[in-house]
Amino acid sequence: MASASSVSSAPASSAPSAPPFRQRPWVRWALPLLLLVVLVVAPLVLSEGVNETLARIGVFAVAVLGLNVVMGYTGQVSLGQIFFLGVGAYVTAYGVQNDWNIVGVFALACLIPAVAGLLVALAAARLGGLAIAMVTIALPIVGVPLAKRLSEFTGGSQGLSARFAETPEWTGLYDDQWQLYVVLVIGGLVFVLTRALVRGKYGRAFAIVRGNENVASSMGISPYRYKVLAFTIASLIGGVSGFLYMLVIQYTSPETMSFGHSIELLAAMVIGGAGSIVGSLLGGAYYVLIPELTNQVDPNLTSLLQGAILLVVLFLLPGGLASLPRALTRGRRRTRVGRGPAATPSTPSSTTGSATAEPAPTERQGHA
Amino acid sequence: MAAELTLQDVSLQFGGIKVLQEVSFTVEPGQIFGLVGPNGAGKTSLFNCISGHYKPTAGSVRIDGTEVQGSRPATLAGHGLARTFQHPALQLGETVLENVLLGAHTRLPGGALEWAVRSPRTRRAEKELRAEALDLLERNGLGWAAHVPADELSHGLHKGVELCRALLMKPRLLLLDEPAAGLPHEEVEQLIATVRRLRSEDDITVVIVEHHMGLIAALTDRVVVLDHGAKLMEGTAAEAQSDPRVIEAYIGKDAA
Numbered sequence A: 001m002a003s004a005s006s007v008s009s010a011p012a013s014s015a016p017s018a019p020p021f022r023q024r025p026w027v028r029w030a031l032p033l034l035l036l037v038v039l040v041v042a043p044l045v046l047s048e049g050v051n052e053t054l055a056r057i058g059v060f061a062v063a064v065l066g067l068n069v070v071m072g073y074t075g076q077v078s079l080g081q082i083f084f085l086g087v088g089a090y091v092t093a094y095g096v097q098n099d100w101n102i103v104g105v106f107a108l109a110c111l112i113p114a115v116a117g118l119l120v121a122l123a124a125a126r127l128g129g130l131a132i133a134m135v136t137i138a139l140p141i142v143g144v145p146l147a148k149r150l151s152e153f154t155g156g157s158q159g160l161s162a163r164f165a166e167t168p169e170w171t172g173l174y175d176d177q178w179q180l181y182v183v184l185v186i187g188g189l190v191f192v193l194t195r196a197l198v199r200g201k202y203g204r205a206f207a208i209v210r211g212n213e214n215v216a217s218s219m220g221i222s223p224y225r226y227k228v229l230a231f232t233i234a235s236l237i238g239g240v241s242g243f244l245y246m247l248v249i250q251y252t253s254p255e256t257m258s259f260g261h262s263i264e265l266l267a268a269m270v271i272g273g274a275g276s277i278v279g280s281l282l283g284g285a286y287y288v289l290i291p292e293l294t295n296q297v298d299p300n301l302t303s304l305l306q307g308a309i310l311l312v313v314l315f316l317l318p319g320g321l322a323s324l325p326r327a328l329t330r331g332r333r334r335t336r337v338g339r340g341p342a343a344t345p346s347t348p349s350s351t352t353g354s355a356t357a358e359p360a361p362t363e364r365q366g367h368a
Numbered sequence B: 001m002a003a004e005l006t007l008q009d010v011s012l013q014f015g016g017i018k019v020l021q022e023v024s025f026t027v028e029p030g031q032i033f034g035l036v037g038p039n040g041a042g043k044t045s046l047f048n049c050i051s052g053h054y055k056p057t058a059g060s061v062r063i064d065g066t067e068v069q070g071s072r073p074a075t076l077a078g079h080g081l082a083r084t085f086q087h088p089a090l091q092l093g094e095t096v097l098e099n100v101l102l103g104a105h106t107r108l109p110g111g112a113l114e115w116a117v118r119s120p121r122t123r124r125a126e127k128e129l130r131a132e133a134l135d136l137l138e139r140n141g142l143g144w145a146a147h148v149p150a151d152e153l154s155h156g157l158h159k160g161v162e163l164c165r166a167l168l169m170k171p172r173l174l175l176l177d178e179p180a181a182g183l184p185h186e187e188v189e190q191l192i193a194t195v196r197r198l199r200s201e202d203d204i205t206v207v208i209v210e211h212h213m214g215l216i217a218a219l220t221d222r223v224v225v226l227d228h229g230a231k232l233m234e235g236t237a238a239e240a241q242s243d244p245r246v247i248e249a250y251i252g253k254d255a256a
Helices: A004-008 A025-045 A048-073 A081-097 A102-127 A130-149 A175-197 A200-211 A213-218 A223-249 A259-272 A277-297 A299-316 A321-339 A350-356 B043-051 B073-079 B096-107 B112-116 B120-139 B155-167 B185-202 B213-219 B237-242 B244-250
Strands: B005-014 B017-027 B032-036 B058-063 B081-083 B173-177 B205-209 B222-227 B230-235
Touching: A025 A048, A025 A175, A048 A081, A048 A175, A048 A200, A048 A223, A048 A259, A048 A277, A081 A102, A081 A130, A081 A223, A081 A259, A102 A130, A102 A223, A130 A259, A175 A200, A175 A223, A175 A277, A175 B112, A200 A213, A200 A223, A200 B096, A200 B112, A200 B120, A213 A223, A213 B073, A259 A277, A259 A299, A259 A321, A277 A299, A277 A321, B005 B043, B017 B043, B017 B058, B017 B222, B032 B043, B032 B213, B043 B081, B043 B173, B043 B205, B073 B081, B081 B155, B096 B120, B096 B155, B112 B120, B120 B155, B155 B173, B155 B185, B185 B205, B185 B213, B205 B213, B213 B237, B222 B237, B222 B244, B230 B237, B230 B244, B237 B244
Parallel strands: B017 B230, B032 B205, B032 B222, B081 B173, B173 B205
Antiparallel strands: B005 B017, B005 B058, B222 B230
């Protein structure tokens, strides 16, 4: 941790002598490596049920991540994310049923939702504010009857089922293990890429479009273009989650993209943590686990219990579950500042420095 | 290269209200130019016409002879224009450094895909501009605050951070909207020193909207006085302060 001595010398040299724990070189390498090992080993040792649940969490974590790009990071309320998951799932199912090459199917499952999202965003982002929310509400509402009508492609109300990505024999894996590995690889890749994107140039641009459009535009950032970009990326990620959905659940129907699911996805994002990568994972876990949990308590009270959980989490942690560590460290820092001598921030004295100059463990902080 | 700014007959109307009436003046490259006048004279509206946040009803705004009237603010950044706001709008949860780095946006190369895969080019550019931002903070006495979340700083320091953010854009024309508003005396002195250094070190044209006559007198080469949306006079700060029309416009206010 940055010590008082390194801070008081800060005006002379900008580099702190001891980088904070999370930014030390060995920590930056060791933690991801450890995570990787755990992810590789876990599917082999866990039971079939747990593996399947983890795979489903992965699917919805990706969907929540997409929603986070447009809503958490860029601040544009989207109520239609589930639509893009649905389109991705249908494209995948249709492609598999027609024996298309699976790589091509994946590409189309990304591309078609992305183009659909781009077209919607080009119109919706002109409106700004809550109008975007109103336009995106239309997506699942139109999507469900549309999927029923286009029965030639979608199988109508009965939906489509498709089994693909049979476990290759040379791996010696069971189906649940193989599926989880595929979800981990594709989902993990999406997470890594998105994490890099929402830091640095684009992360700052998205954040200022959310924070203050006037400032954004005076920095040379066109709010319109960045809203469209964020929405398109969210739709693309939604398409990826649709592909994974077909892999894991192997069945899709118009019900997949119902409005209710879209709202649940949004609640999951808020509970996990808006504008947070870890929050997206937690949101996926919430989306999958909480309904099962509340169903076990009392199937009649499922909605009520979920609503109660939503309220409690938001009351205690407005930033979602992912903000828990930050809320704790911030609280500690506040009390330390409060106990110290009266802070006079205009003069960089060593006392105010020692209390405040530690880099906060915020998300979006780029690499040092 | 410092930019030249020319306004010709700029008018702005909101419904039936004439906010600006045929305002014309030229700011020479490298000048520090003051825009003064009583409250409601239309100073900030004029600013917004220059920066593209308002679209003038009539007239022309040129930067180095290029017509920019009607351009979007995001395009104007490409013409070398940067501005600060009357009420600094920082990302409060972010660190000071991240806030300043926002100013580097147009200088960072690469599209979304390139940044998602963190190509070597984007890594290098980010690293360079990070160092430049730290240096800029250092030079403006804010180096110690680089890693402090913005919401832990005072109002006066926010203004300093906002100025650094604008400077990281490497502007040729800088618009400062009431930089001294709400600052204690000693910070106004610092601000004066900073703006003076800007001109000598960075080769930049500065336009300041300000009530603080001390600051205007200490800094500006030339001023335009606005009253009721029209240009009252143009000259040096000393001339403005002794002009009877200006004193009249300010009567009951702090004119001296």
